[in-house]
Amino acid sequence: MYRFLLTPRWWGINVFVVLAIPFCLFMGTWQLGKFEERVDTHKEAEREPSPDERGTVPLEELLPVDKKTSGRPAEATGVYGEQFRVPDRSVKGERGDYVLTLLRTDGGKTLPVVRGWVAQGAPAPAPPAGEVTVTGWLQASENMGTDGVHTAGGLPAGQLGMISAASLVNLVPDDVYDAWITLTEADGSMGAVPAAVAEGNGLDMKAFQNLGYTGEWFVFAAFVLFMWFRLVRREAEAIRDRELGLEPESV
Known part of the structure; x- marks a missing residue:
């Protein structure tokens, strides 16, 4: 009954499924890794002393600017x-x-x-x-x-x-x-401008975007697999109906 899976049309569908599912899993795993990386960076930043607890050092000693020196x-x-x-x-x-x-x-x-x-x-x-x-x-x-x-x-x-x-x-x-x-202290009557947090140095919106993309890619993989099983089942049922003579007459 399932010999139809070897027809040219189904070869194309099968190749797409075989390529799409690993790709979705790879992308989901990659996004999860980026989220875990940001979580680790956030934990590392929390273990570091706050800027107020660090002494002032000459500018040249902090260059180039990175997540740790920002x-x-x-x-x-x-x-x-x-x-x-x-x-x-x-x-x-x-x-x-x-x-x-x-x-x-x-x-x-x-x-x-x-x-x-x-x-x-x-x-x-x-x-x-x-x-x-x-x-x-x-x-x-x-x-x-x-x-x-x-x-x-x-x-x-x-x-x-x-x-x-x-x-x-x-x-x-x-x-x-x-x-x-x-x-750190504004000149004259001006207001002080607070320092900005270094990009990628904590659980910001980008981190949760990575987590959301992780779920989306895994859902895509499951959806592809679900649709393949559904198409196979419908094709098998159609073949069975034709063999039993249950296929409706064409007008």
């Missing part, structure tokens, strides 16, 4: 230079601008420093003159997927849509660090 307190010495506003950024639920000032460090490279946050339209205080030593939370350069980044073009002069070396490379003559810091 958020660490860093110290740099230099002279403030050009200043920019980073518009449409939220702090404590209020919209405003980051005040970003470039610090030309003793090593000759330029470090973007977010000195604080001001309400939209409020004036940004000028940076201190002369050599200064700043302390702030180390942050990785932003990218197009970072929350709050202004992706549309046409910003006025003196504004930046994204805090990164790439966005500053054509605005300053010096080399720019592929990192930035936000001061």
Whole structure:
């Protein structure tokens, strides 16, 4: 009765099932592995001392920025230079601008420093003159997927849509660090800008997306197998009905 499984049409169906089920299982296992990796990273981060418990170290000792150094307190010495506003950024639920000032460090490279946050339209205080030593939370350069980044073009002069070396490379003559810091204590009357959590360093929405995708791929595998059994059963029943003469007459 099941010799129909060897027909060309069913060969195509069988090959699809044989390939689809392992593929779905592989993708589900891969997504589960990514979720477990994020859980392990979260547990490891919880065992690490909090940034407040760590001492301030020179900036160079924390570079390049990674999951372990992001958020660490860093110290740099230099002279403030050009200043920019980073518009449409939220702090404590209020919209405003980051005040970003470039610090030309003793090593000759330029470090973007977010000195604080001001309400939209409020004036940004000028940076201190002369050599200064700043302390702030180390942050990785932003990218197009970072929350709050202004992706549309046409910003006025003196504004930046994204805090990164790439966005500053054509605005300053010096080399720019592929990192930035936000001061632990904002200058003047500005509000402090809290440090952002490093991407992939905890049980964020991406971790639970991995878990959800795991379930979806396993469901797909089960669905393919279910549909194959259902099609086989219907074909076998149709053949049996024809053999018994139960097939309805065609009009």
